[in-house]
Amino acid sequence: MESNEKEKEEKLFVKGLLFIKIGEYEKAKLIFEELLKKGYYREKCLNNLGIVEYALGNQAESENYFRQAIKTSELIPEAHYNLSIIYFSQAKLEEGKEELEIAKSVLPQTIERISRFTSRESINLLFIPSELHPDEFMMGFKTGINPEAYREIMKRLFGRSPQNKSIVISIICGAIILLFQIPILRKYLPNFCKRCGRVYCSLCDESPLENECGLCYTIYILKEKIPPEERIKFEIETSKRYYRKRWLVIISNIILPGMGYIIGDKNIRGFLLLSLWILLFEPLIISEFITRGLMPFSVEISFLEIASIVFIAFIVWILTVFRMRSWR
Structure with missing residues (x-):
């Protein structure tokens, strides 16, 4: 009942x-x-x-x-x-x-x-309106990965050669990062709001104004109701914040690409880019202690492999740091 x-x-x-x-x-x-x-x-x-x-x-x-x-x-x-x-x-x-x-x-x-x-x-x-219960968003991933099952999957994909596996993983991750630099796919990357300096996803916010987040677009709609003196004060404050955060993100991305996005707005795409970079340099992780917890790999590194990774990393670093759409 x-x-x-x-x-x-x-x-x-x-x-x-x-x-x-x-x-x-x-x-x-x-x-x-x-x-x-x-x-x-x-x-x-x-x-x-x-x-x-x-x-x-x-x-x-x-x-x-x-x-x-x-x-x-x-x-x-x-x-x-x-x-x-x-x-x-x-x-x-x-x-x-x-x-x-x-x-x-x-x-x-x-x-x-x-x-x-x-x-x-x-x-x-x-x-x-309150359509969804907040608890629906608070569920995390609690499922662990069995290392033995992981090894079996990787063995089928790459064979028994650690060099082949590492090179293929590096090339795939490098290619994915490079794909995100294509203008058509650039909208899936975080963007910079020219008003408040917030890193936002242009696809998620769906703001009709270029380089403005959804919040600033909302204020843009309402600015006719805001007195001129308050509007000028708001513009000055957001402009200062934008330049402070812009250089923080640039410096963070130079040190570790992807980290700048995370600092900017804790954006999940920053974690994605950072994860791809970790995988890109995976062949250089030779400590058994690290690989036991991160990826159960036994890696033999060749000069050609190191050279190819450094070359891909250099190209991706240049594109990631200096070719964001909102900074052109």
């Missing part, structure tokens, strides 16, 4: 979300108020009521609902994000940035989903 009641409430919750998406805000409001009385997903219902009230023109009520949602649960980054949008529209830039940072610190993956969602939906291109 209890499970049937819960299923009924879940369906009603989804129905309320659909009403928000199609613009039937009055109907959505009735649904979420009913669910709120029953105590179902209280923080998410409060967040959705905040969206509905804003759409109906009640900004004060909207802000109040977002605050209640945050008080109810800390794991509600959508409410922090939505509250930051309210602050930006009121020219409260510092408060808006603070709420946005809280949202990112609670759950960065959700904020990425928010950025994609807001560029597709028509809810003022700003707000996000």
Whole structure:
């Protein structure tokens, strides 16, 4: 009986979300108020009521609902994000940035989903309803790799020769990194926002403005509501931050390519590039202690292999550090 009641409430919750998406805000409001009385997903219902009230023109009520949602649960980054949008529209830039940072610190993956969602939906291109439970994003990879099974797989792919295996791995990784330098594929690499200096994925943010992240695009939409003196102050601050972070990323990429992206925004593509570099230099890892934990390889290194790796590394280093699209 209890499970049937819960299923009924879940369906009603989804129905309320659909009403928000199609613009039937009055109907959505009735649904979420009913669910709120029953105590179902209280923080998410409060967040959705905040969206509905804003759409109906009640900004004060909207802000109040977002605050209640945050008080109810800390794991509600959508409410922090939505509250930051309210602050930006009121020219409260510092408060808006603070709420946005809280949202990112609670759950960065959700904020990425928010950025994609807001560029597709028509809810003022700003707000996000509570569609997904945060726990869905917090699951990590806990499966270990059996070294013996790994050796068998590698043996089938590369034969018994360690030199062949190492050279092929280096060439594949070098080729993948080089492919990411092609202009068509460059959009999958992290990009630099010319306003705030944040490293962002142009494919994920889907901002229509070149070299501007989704957050700056949101501010761009609202800047007509921001007083000129506040706007000038914001432009100066973001410009300073951009140049500071730009040189930090350049220096980090020179020391260890890929690390600059991670410092810039903890971007998973930075980890991908860094992983490819580790694999590129894998034949040079000769310590059995390291390979036992990292990759169970027994490696014999030839002069030709070292020369080919150094040559590929030099080419990739030049392209990675100096040919990013946003720095041309």
